[in-house]
Amino acid sequence: MPEDPHLQGLEVYRVGGAVRDARLGWPVKDTDWVVVGTTPEEMRRRGFKPVGRDFPVFLHPESHEEFALARTERKSGHGYTGFEVHASPEVSLEEDLARRDLTINAMAETPEGVLVDPHGGLADLEARQLRHVSPAFVEDPLRVLRTARFLARYAGLGFVIAEPTRRLMRELVETGEISHLVAERVWTETEKALTEPWPEVYFRVLDGCGALAVLMPELAADPAALDEALQRLHRLPEDIAAEAQARWRWARLVEHLDDEDRDALAGRLRLPRAHRELATQAARTRTLLARVARHGLDGARVMAWLDGIDAWRRSDRVAPLISLVSLENPALAEDLALAWRLAQQILPKALVAEGYRGRELGEELTRRRWEAIEGVLAATDGRP
Numbered sequence: 001m002p003e004d005p006h007l008q009g010l011e012v013y014r015v016g017g018a019v020r021d022a023r024l025g026w027p028v029k030d031t032d033w034v035v036v037g038t039t040p041e042e043m044r045r046r047g048f049k050p051v052g053r054d055f056p057v058f059l060h061p062e063s064h065e066e067f068a069l070a071r072t073e074r075k076s077g078h079g080y081t082g083f084e085v086h087a088s089p090e091v092s093l094e095e096d097l098a099r100r101d102l103t104i105n106a107m108a109e110t111p112e113g114v115l116v117d118p119h120g121g122l123a124d125l126e127a128r129q130l131r132h133v134s135p136a137f138v139e140d141p142l143r144v145l146r147t148a149r150f151l152a153r154y155a156g157l158g159f160v161i162a163e164p165t166r167r168l169m170r171e172l173v174e175t176g177e178i179s180h181l182v183a184e185r186v187w188t189e190t191e192k193a194l195t196e197p198w199p200e201v202y203f204r205v206l207d208g209c210g211a212l213a214v215l216m217p218e219l220a221a222d223p224a225a226l227d228e229a230l231q232r233l234h235r236l237p238e239d240i241a242a243e244a245q246a247r248w249r250w251a252r253l254v255e256h257l258d259d260e261d262r263d264a265l266a267g268r269l270r271l272p273r274a275h276r277e278l279a280t281q282a283a284r285t286r287t288l289l290a291r292v293a294r295h296g297l298d299g300a301r302v303m304a305w306l307d308g309i310d311a312w313r314r315s316d317r318v319a320p321l322i323s324l325v326s327l328e329n330p331a332l333a334e335d336l337a338l339a340w341r342l343a344q345q346i347l348p349k350a351l352v353a354e355g356y357r358g359r360e361l362g363e364e365l366t367r368r369r370w371e372a373i374e375g376v377l378a379a380t381d382g383r384p
């Protein structure tokens, strides 16, 4: 790096997550840099590509790593828009580090690897403490969620949130500041948290400081149900794609809510449609499990479930949901798989060939599928 011609004569420091994670022995995702003592014009002249909307950030012409000009930030209102950014060649590295959220995120390092650590980040890293840098922590309520998310990532390493920081988090809730967060920021942070190794920790931290009751009141309303939901986060169907993990975890988190509460929550957070749909499917599957446990298995319940998850049009949905069922009731999962396989073989095309049309076609299709399912259930002894 020191001999990189694009950086010749520039004062640059590695900052943030890269410095932290390297020292933790955690995989370093991408490296962010701070540049001190220069101007946007000079960065462009060196071939850096400006990308920042709200503050001056540039992409390196070759490595494409992010280089931000040192800046200070001051709160000037509620929420995200309420920030005054000041970037100029006079802003020092120390000033830039002082605006950051947690001490472990406020360390910098020269290209040669010399640590600059004015806030005791390394000591906190070693003591496993998430601690705020300064009282300015309260200037951005998103930091409550970020701190919860970092704990969801590092809890297994023994990290805790320092008590004074917990106090500031509660303060951000009590002053109502947390309620100014826009849905998009809340969901972005929550979705990231759902991909962390200990996602349940995120929700426990938010619940503990009162933020969950403000941001996701449907989840906070019933502590016992929340507790169970958090335990479910690690119980997912087999073989789901990595990109689907957050969606599945979310679905498991909210599957116990009634339709109205689940919709209200999804609406408040402006969830993407795929998340809403999967949550509904998980809820329908939960209903099926409960009905079968109470009343036993019959064709009507299986049909209601298949209709409820829109299985006939979206057959790809069925296998993962059956996998979900098998976590709780493997015998039922086997019956469902067989019933579904047979019912799926009954095709509209064949009925058309027999002369069925329109409404009669639909009714006959349902009747035969039902029959196929009943046939399977009668033949298996898996009925509770």
Ligand SMILES: Nc1ccn([C@@H]2O[C@H](COP(=O)(O)OP(=O)(O)OP(=O)(O)O)[C@@H](O)[C@H]2O)c(=O)n1
Residues within 6 Å of the ligand: 015, 016, 017, 018, 029, 099, 100, 101, 102, 105, 106, 140, 142, 143, 146
């Ligand atoms: N509300 C915020 C957002 C970001 N930061 C600072 O900006 C840095 C970069 O933010 P981001 O890329 O979101 O976090 P990382 O620490 O790099 O973590 P991740 O591993 O999740 O990317 C953080 O380290 C932190 O110092 C902050 O102080 N307050």
